[in-house]
Amino acid sequence: xxxxxxxxxxxxxxxxxxxxxxxxxxxxxxxxxxxxxxxxxxxxxxxxxxxxxxxxxxxxxxxxxxxxxxxxxxxxxxxxxxxxxxxxxxxxxxxxxxxxxxxxxxxxxxxxxxxxxxxxxxxxxxxxxxxxxxxxxxxxxxxxxxxxxxxxxxxxxxxxxxxxxxxxxxxxxxxxxxxxxxxxxxxxxxxxxxxxxxxxxxxxxxxxxxxxxxxxxxxxxxxxxxxxxxxxxxxxxxxxxxxxxxxxxxxx
Amino acid sequence: xxxxxxxxxxxxxxxxxxxxxxxxxxxxxxxxxxxxxxxxxxxxxxxxxxxxxxxxxxxxxxxxxxxxxxxxxxxxxxxxxxxxxxxxxxxxxxxxxxxxxxxxxxxxxxxxxxxxxxxxxxxxxxxxxxxxxxxxxxxxxxxxxxxxxxxxxxxxxxxxxxxxxxxxxxxxxxxxxxxxxxxxxxxxxxxxxxxxxxxxxxxxxxxxxxxxxxxxxxxxxxxxxxxxxxxxxxxxxxxxxxxxxxxxxxxxxxxxxxxxxxxxxxxxxxxxxxxxxxxxxxxxxxxxxxxxxxxxxxxxxxxx
Numbered sequence: 346x347x348x349x350x351x352x353x354x355x356x357x358x359x360x361x362x363x364x365x366x367x368x369x370x371x372x373x374x375x376x377x378x379x380x381x382x383x384x385x386x387x388x389x390x391x392x393x394x395x396x397x398x399x400x401x402x403x404x405x406x407x408x409x410x411x412x413x414x415x416x417x418x419x420x421x422x423x424x425x426x427x428x429x430x431x432x433x434x435x436x437x438x439x440x441x442x443x444x445x446x447x448x449x450x451x452x453x454x455x456x457x458x459x460x461x462x463x464x465x466x467x468x469x470x471x472x473x474x475x476x477x478x479x480x481x482x483x484x485x486x487x488x489x490x491x492x493x494x495x496x497x498x499x500x501x502x503x504x505x506x507x508x509x510x511x512x513x514x515x516x517x518x519x520x521x522x523x524x525x526x527x528x529x530x531x532x533x534x535x536x537x538x539x540x541x542x543x544x545x546x547x548x549x550x551x552x553x554x555x556x557x558x559x560x561x562x563x564x565x566x567x568x569x570x571x572x573x574x575x576x577x578x579x580x581x582x583x584x585x586x587x588x589x590x591x592x593x594x595x596x597x
Numbered sequence: 598x599x600x601x602x603x604x605x606x607x608x609x610x611x612x613x614x615x616x617x618x619x620x621x622x623x624x625x626x627x628x629x630x631x632x633x634x635x636x637x638x639x640x641x642x643x644x645x646x647x648x649x650x651x652x653x654x655x656x657x658x659x660x661x662x663x664x665x666x667x668x669x670x671x672x673x674x675x676x677x678x679x680x681x682x683x684x685x686x687x688x689x690x691x692x693x694x695x696x697x698x699x700x701x702x703x704x705x706x707x708x709x710x711x712x713x714x715x716x717x718x719x720x721x722x723x724x725x726x727x728x729x730x731x732x733x734x735x736x737x738x739x740x741x742x743x744x745x746x747x748x749x750x751x752x753x754x755x756x757x758x759x760x761x762x763x764x765x766x767x768x769x770x771x772x773x774x775x776x777x778x779x780x781x782x783x784x785x786x787x788x789x790x791x792x793x794x795x796x797x798x799x800x801x802x803x804x805x806x807x808x809x810x811x812x813x814x815x816x817x818x819x820x821x822x823x824x825x826x827x828x829x830x831x832x833x834x835x836x837x838x839x840x841x842x843x844x845x846x847x848x849x850x851x852x853x854x855x856x857x858x859x860x861x862x863x864x865x866x867x868x869x870x871x872x873x874x875x876x877x878x879x880x881x882x883x884x885x886x887x888x889x890x891x892x893x894x895x896x897x898x899x900x901x
Contacts, residue, residue: 368630368764368810368886370842370897375856375882377872380663382646382656387664390706394644394660397699401690476690482720546780566782 405473409579413586417464421508423518423593427465428510430587431478431575432456436512438574439485439543442567451487452529452540453514455498457553458507460545460571470579479572483545489563492536497557499527499534502593511592518595525596545571630886632764632811633677635667638847639874640681641688641717642700647875658876660703666879667707674883676762679708682847683715683772683817686726688875696721697729705734711757713770713815714739715847719783723747738770738815741795746786756799764810764886767803771796771816771834773848792818792829796838804840811884814844820851820871835859835867843882846871855901856882866899 416427432454440451463477490498502509502516503524517525527534534540539562546566549558579585646659671677681704686697697718704712712735718726727748740755756769771792775784796814803809814834822828831846839862852873861867872878 367890368888369890369892370810370884371629371887371892372885372898372900373842373868373882374885374900375868375870375880376901377853377855377870378666378879378881380646380658380666380877380879382662384662385665386659386661387668388661390661390664390703393703393706394699397691397695398645401694404694405690476693482687 405476406471408469408471409475409576410470410582411584412465412467412470413584415464415467416587418458418461418508421589423506423508423516423595424511424589425508426587426589427461428456428458428508429512429590429592430465430585431461432510432512433587434578435485435543435571435574438578439487439567439569442569443487443541443543443565446567447565449541451513451543454510454512454543455502455514455548455555456510456545456571457548457555458509459553460547461510465585470585472576475572475575475579479575481547481571483547483571485543485567485569485571485574486546486549487541487543487565487567488549488558488561489565490540490542490557490561492534492538492540494557494561495534495540495542496536498542498555499524501555501557508593514592516593520595520597522595628888629892630762630764631674631676632761632766632884632886633670633674634680634766634811634813634843634845634880634882634884635670635677636680636682636815636845636870636872636880636882637663637876637878638682638817638845638871639684639715639850640700640876641684641874642686642692642697643689643875644691644699644703645689654875654877660707660876663876663879664707670881676764678710678759678761678766678768680768680813680815680845681709681712682815682845682871683713684717684847684874685712685715687717687720692720696725698732701729701732705732709735710759711736711738711768711770711815713737713817713847714742714753714772715817716773716775716779719775719779719787722783723749723785723787727752738768739772740769740799741790741792742770742772743788743790745788749787755795756803758803758807758809764884765808766811766813767799767807767809768813768815769796769799769803771814771818773817773819774829792834793837796834796841800838800840810886811843812841814841816844817847819848820846820853820869821849831869831871832857832859835861835869837862839863839865841867842884843867844869845880850874852878856880858899858901866897868899868901 436454515528519525548555644660647654685700686692691699736757737753739753744750759766774789803812819830821830821832831844851871856868856870859867870880872880
């Protein structure tokens, strides 16, 4: 009997001491492992992704329009064919939406040169092209901008001498690259009145130091992504043939 | 000594030997414990590997390869946790087309245990995130986002305690300030709370009240802001707090060649790690424990 009791006590003791032992951290090892093609691949994951990948590729490769040439944002000093194309299509797509909601019309469009992320190549233009040209989720906004801020906007463009895409707006520089005229529909801008300027939310929030967009009198959010405007425009267009023109030029 | 007593005696001694043997065996296997923490951050919808022509990351990344690596590590040590530090969404057409459904489904297939919420996870709005919730078979944790007046109310827990192989692992989440970074229309009534204050609460709860053996902060605050050194970041959080063993970070897409060992408020070591972005790397931190205090000597040795 005595042995039994000892046995029981011993078992309890072992059990209790084991259970009550705290854990002391003795060592930490850390390493950051590269995910490379030498690791092998889990086939079931690949198989699971495949239908999604196939659907996206099929959609991205669907032809929306035909481009008669290759267009790059580096083809031009003050305005480029691809920039004009982008600004014009934003006007074409956004103005009816804006008008239907507010009864007003957009005066002009200003985007940023850096926002064109890829060339458009001669040949078929696909949804994939649209994703490459505009990979960001930026949306179209319209700002009711005071004349003074519009003046700052023009000064910014004159100072930068960069082909920031514009539509409906015309800027002429003289031989010394100073501002000669800034006009809408051949009428000089009146810096005592407000204008409705269409741009993207990135710039409206001060992107590219376009600080004149800050604190507009009103901000209209169209909930329309630039990329979707591009895709919608291409769907409605058979062939694109944008050109460099006189909207932002230097003259004698 | 009669026959019966002899049997009892020999049974007792046999039992003793067995207990001793068992004890010795169990003391080598149970008394020392090994936990593996695996982690990713800022995967940004990168499901396929980068192609062979990619200028920077050719043939790197890919969920199927990550799955194979995780599987082999789990076979080596079943006591493994898999965590993600946010920005699961946005970066490839998979997100534009499916809104994050595929990302969550794949993370569930890889058996992620928990993730925290990054700023880009609000890119389709808090409603867009909520819409993908059913596809996530893992926990979302965030201690400093108050979702009370949003659709995510009660769905996001401040922390989660995992009992893995006899070790209690407390993991809490930390999110970045959304104002100025994310459109208010997207995050709606999500309230951002002070990371240091909340971290002090969390470490107290997890270490002192819940007796966790490991405390991990799963953070999307960013590693460190050189030009804004006072801005809250993982390194600053590590220095200002205590009782955290590991901060797993994200947001700044920082590729640390090896984890940083920082000193906390009490002068103790905190490990801060981050594995860049796009699923190009997997972070691995192994914790070893022993019930014999002597084996830990003067403290924990860190090998990075």
